[in-house]
Amino acid sequence: MTAGHQPTALVWFKSSYSGGNATECVEAALAPGGVFIRDSKRPEGRHVTVSATAWAQFVAAARPSSGSASS
Numbered sequence: 658m659t660a661g662h663q664p665t666a667l668v669w670f671k672s673s674y675s676g677g678n679a680t681e682c683v684e685a686a687l688a689p690g691g692v693f694i695r696d697s698k699r700p701e702g703r704h705v706t707v708s709a710t711a712w713a714q715f716v717a718a719a720r721p722s723s724g725s726a727s728s
């Protein structure tokens with residue numbers, strides 16, 4: 658993906674953990690070769706693009722492990 662190029666047919670989504678208040682949330686859109694990330698409060702603003710590999714690593718690290726104790 659080239660910086661600054663955004664495909665026109667992106668489907669943006671929020672995490673199921675975002676909650677209903679929509680005050681502090683990011684949205685993501687999957688595209689060939691990467692993922693676009695933006696502030697849900699400013700969808701017309703700038704976005705960050707990360708590789709598909711980086712996104713997968715982020716999601717894996719953010720998921721709670723099945724055996725972890727709550728604090």
